[in-house]
Amino acid sequence: MVEIKRTAARKNNGLSASQEDYLEAILNVADASGIARSTDIAVSLGVAKPSVTGAIKLLAQRGLVNYKPYGCVTFTQKGVSQAGRVAQRHEIIKSFFINILGVDAAIAQKAACKAEHLLGPVIISRMRDFTNLTKKKAGPGRIPARIEKVKGTKR
């Protein structure tokens, strides 16, 4: 903990966890329905609409999205790549949880949403390498019976 000195946003290009969440949500919504409307983003994140307006304006200030009042949100060049990086981290973590730890997809999904904002590049890349190797070689990933049993622990 700590080491976040002031603005709460420092890690990735100065984006806070919340801002990364918005980037990711915009990406997901846009992927799903072609455009990113404020209401859909709000639903996707489970926040109220005014929260979206505020967040979008911040992202626009940072040059990550194009904001036009009452229009829909689009990414800038910088924005797409940032969002992509976040989504990538999410995917790596989620896969790792599912394929290596043998965790339920839903649980992996939720945990990845949180962990993606705070695990650094070293750990993320290890997770990626680990997952890849395991897939290819069906190697370390063999989850032994004892752990399989634990799987029943629903929650």
Next chain:
Amino acid sequence: MVEIKRTAARKNNGLSASQEDYLEAILNVADASGIARSTDIAVSLGVAKPSVTGAIKLLAQRGLVNYKPYGCVTFTQKGVSQAGRVAQRHEIIKSFFINILGVDAAIAQKAACKAEHLLGPVIISRMRDFTNLTKKKAGPGRIPARIEKVKGTKR
């Protein structure tokens, strides 16, 4: 993300990440020097002294520590066990990062500090089982050469 509806503290017995950090710091400081003094806690967390006073009062309200102005902090029964649980999670995550992912101890330490507040019981227990099994059987944990190489990626 999301699913934290209001108070930002919901997960573990209603403790926020910050409060868990304080519990852990109190434990560490007490372990190291016998008693938990405010200044040491502040140093250990890298926060200013008034932040500690505020946090301690909150923990006292929740019945986790005993607070007496100008006195040093002690745990209640509830407090010790809570702090212990947090420390346990920390340890499990850190060990996993070090022993399974093959990550540097310092990086593992920092990442564990953050992850301990948000990874749920399922994932934590998988990490523990995985680490234990690996240690005993020297099994899945064999990190292949390719990953070893990545180790050099300092930061």
Next chain:
DNA sequence: CTAAAAAGTTAGTTATGGCTAACATTCTTC
């Protein structure tokens, strides 16, 4: 035993990021 240093506290400020209520704009449908 007293004066200075160290430790702890209070009061007040700041930043992030959520919320509701009320207003504005755009879309849709007759």
Next chain:
DNA sequence: GAAGAATGTTAGCCATAACTAACTTTTTAG
């Protein structure tokens, strides 16, 4: 094309959790 629904925005508020400056209490040296 106008009325109502849907969508988006503004303004103002709340909670968490950090900070600094100034003050109080306790500890420690001489």
